[in-house]
Amino acid sequence: MVIEASGLAKDYVIHLKGKGLxxxxxxxxRSEKKVVHAVQxxxxxxxxxELVGYIGPNGAGKSTTxxxxxxxxTPTKGSVRVCGIDPQKKRIQNAMNVxxxxxxxxxxxxxxxVRETFDLLRRMYNIPMxxxxxxxxxxxxxxxxxxxxxxxxxxxxxxxxxxxxxxxSLLHDPKVLFLDEPTIGLDVNVKVSMREFVKKINxxxxxxxxxxxxxxxxxxxxxxxxxxxxxxxxGFDGSMEELASKYADGKRSVSFTLQQDVPEITLxxxxxGHYTIEREGRQVKIRHDGHVNASDLIVALIQKYRLKxxxxxxxxxxxxxxxxxRS
Amino acid sequence: MRETGIQTIRKYYAFFSANxxxxxxxxxxxxxxxxxxxxxxxxxxxxxxxxxxxxSTIAGFDYPMMITYLLVSQAVNNIYxxxxxxxxxxxxxxxxxxxxxxxxxxxxxxxxxLAENLGQTVxxxxxxVLMMTGFHIFLPELSGPSSGLHGILFVFSxxxxxxIMFSVSIMSGLLSFWLMNNWGLRNAKAAIVNFFSGALVxxxxxxxxxxxxxxxxxFKNIVxxxxxxxxxxxxxxxxxxxIGIQIFWAAAMWLMAKGLFRLAIRRVSVxxx
Numbered sequence: 012m013v014i015e016a017s018g019l020a021k022d023y024v025i026h027l028k029g030k031g032l033x034x035x036x037x038x039x040x041r042s043e044k045k046v047v048h049a050v051q052x053x054x055x056x057x058x059x060x061e062l063v064g065y066i067g068p069n070g071a072g073k074s075t076t077x078x079x080x081x082x083x084x085t086p087t088k089g090s091v092r093v094c095g096i097d098p099q100k101k102r103i104q105n106a107m108n109v110x111x112x113x114x115x116x117x118x119x120x121x122x123x124x125v126r127e128t129f130d131l132l133r134r135m136y137n138i139p140m141x142x143x144x145x146x147x148x149x150x151x152x153x154x155x156x157x158x159x160x161x162x163x164x165x166x167x168x169x170x171x172x173x174x175x176x177x178x179x180s181l182l183h184d185p186k187v188l189f190l191d192e193p194t195i196g197l198d199v200n201v202k203v204s205m206r207e208f209v210k211k212i213n214x215x216x217x218x219x220x221x222x223x224x225x226x227x228x229x230x231x232x233x234x235x236x237x238x239x240x241x242x243x244x245x246g247f248d249g250s251m252e253e254l255a256s257k258y259a260d261g262k263r264s265v266s267f268t269l270q271q272d273v274p275e276i277t278l279x280x281x282x283x284g285h286y287t288i289e290r291e292g293r294q295v296k297i298r299h300d301g302h303v304n305a306s307d308l309i310v311a312l313i314q315k316y317r318l319k320x321x322x323x324x325x326x327x328x329x330x331x332x333x334x335x336x337r338s
Numbered sequence: 339m340r341e342t343g344i345q346t347i348r349k350y351y352a353f354f355s356a357n358x359x360x361x362x363x364x365x366x367x368x369x370x371x372x373x374x375x376x377x378x379x380x381x382x383x384x385x386x387x388x389x390x391x392x393x394s395t396i397a398g399f400d401y402p403m404m405i406t407y408l409l410v411s412q413a414v415n416n417i418y419x420x421x422x423x424x425x426x427x428x429x430x431x432x433x434x435x436x437x438x439x440x441x442x443x444x445x446x447x448x449x450x451x452l453a454e455n456l457g458q459t460v461x462x463x464x465x466x467v468l469m470m471t472g473f474h475i476f477l478p479e480l481s482g483p484s485s486g487l488h489g490i491l492f493v494f495s496x497x498x499x500x501x502i503m504f505s506v507s508i509m510s511g512l513l514s515f516w517l518m519n520n521w522g523l524r525n526a527k528a529a530i531v532n533f534f535s536g537a538l539v540x541x542x543x544x545x546x547x548x549x550x551x552x553x554x555x556x557f558k559n560i561v562x563x564x565x566x567x568x569x570x571x572x573x574x575x576x577x578x579x580x581i582g583i584q585i586f587w588a589a590a591m592w593l594m595a596k597g598l599f600r601l602a603i604r605r606v607s608v609x610x611x
Contacts, residue, residue: 115435122364131352163363
């Protein structure tokens with residue numbers, strides 16, 4: 012196991028400020044405290060080379076988990092091992108094993124050119140020159156960094172910066188990579204190239220990757236295993252298919268346009284109770300669950316009605332995830 | 339896999355050179371600072387010149403001595419860089435949340451901040467030397483170190499004073515972990531250090547009870563002691579003893595800063611996302 016976390020919990024104490032001027036003055040003297048359970052009893056094990064998509068709504072505890080796994084935050088309860096060591100106790104040793112990208116924060120030196128940052132990281136991690144050159148060449152080439160490598164970071168666009176960030180996080184050949192919303196705010200092109208890059212290093216270098224994102228396309232394309240966290244607790248841990256079959260009921264649909272006006276749409280008896288019909292004039296959408304086969308449904312429809320623009324949809328990850336978040 | 343000494347130095351040198359390069363980017367700010375400090379020193383000079391028009395010595399300090407004390411202590415002050423203090427980067431890191439990356443680097447946090455601070459200090463030393471040379475041309479009263487040996491001891495004394503100052507700043511910076519914003523604390527620290535270090539008024543000129551308080555506190559080791567050594571107010575023996583005391587304080591404060599860091603990361607809560 013590369014990552015082993017058991018019974019992980021993190022509480023935050025929040026000092027509440029009173030309302031208005033009087034309240035503020037009061038809270039200067041004595042502030043009310045509130046304990047927030049950001050993460051409760053999270054168990055997460057990851058094998059070497061695994062890529063896990065860690066998803067959940069805002070404030071679910073994703074970042075807090077990542078920060079505990081990477082040794083930045085001390086867990087209130089539970090234990091963490093990354094590559095066999097406690098990342099909190101052996102912070103410096105752990106640092107050599109892990110890399111991280113936090114989409115909202117930068118690890119590059121704001122005023123220095125990208126290439127300079129890379130060189131500083133080389134020295135900081137004592138990366139042998141040969142390996143450093145090989146990595147930099149490969150990353151620069153693959154992520155197209157060369158074009159802006161000599162510009163100070165503050166002048167880069169977000170897309171350029173994020174490409175530099177992910178390259179920077181991998182220069183020292185970490186065994187584990189934490190990606191906390193690496194694609195946030197990026198355009199489609201950059202997203203695609205980031206995804207390709209993540210896929211590539213996961214495959215070629217067998218880097219274990221934990222990825223959080225709100226972009227479900229990222230998850231669909233990258234993660235074989237998905238862990239869903241909500242209200243600080245793991246709600247699901249398994250494959251995409253399992254997730255779909257567990258939560259996708261009623262999330263399949265057939266949409267079409269009728270070619271003539273029909274007063275009412277009727278479907279075979281045996282399908283009763285397993286579908287709902289939404290209709291607006293000639294536009295029809297039939298939602299159905301796993302008991303009804305889309306092809307049977309269409310055959311039944313075609314026998315009775317004249318249709319066009321038929322659109323068959325399987326479970327959409329957005330719907331599935333919304334369902335999980337709600338539950 | 340244990341790293342060698344050279345590898346360790348190279349690691350921290352990365353922070354040193356990063357900071358030096360960043361300082362280079364802000365050359366304009368550096369000259370601005372230079373100007374502001376220059377004006378401040380000129381004002382202080384004018385005040386003391388007026389004071390000495392009324393009397394010839396104060397607490398054993400005659401006019402040329404006072405001029406020397408003032409300029410040397412201000413130069414020392416600038417080497418430490420009260421403006422480019424060590425705590426501002428820390429409180430920025432905490433406010434912006436980029437502290438996460440500092441905790442992910444394979445380096446000791448306080449040591450890395452020291453390396454960074456030394457990067458800025460290169461500029462500060464340059465500035466102090468420039469300032470002293472400039473004033474020397476216009477003010478013949480400003481004298482050099484009282485002897486070659488005093489000059490050498492002065493360099494050691496300033497280095498020890500630098501470490502004490504650094505640890506004080508780091509500790510005040512680390513308090514941002516609890517306070518989130520340490521602007522007020524920083525100003526309080528600057529005021530306290532300025533006064534108790536003897537950067538404003540030579541400590542011998544103060545009432546006796548105050549001198550007693552200051553002798554117990556570590557702050558006089560920051561500015562007052564190096565300046566007195568420079569001026570030859572301390573004999574060689576006394577100078578060596580003072581430097582010994584400075585080293586004691588430097589070590590004690592350094593350990594305190596490290597201890598405070600250990601406490602701080604245990605309660606770190608990272609802002610935003």
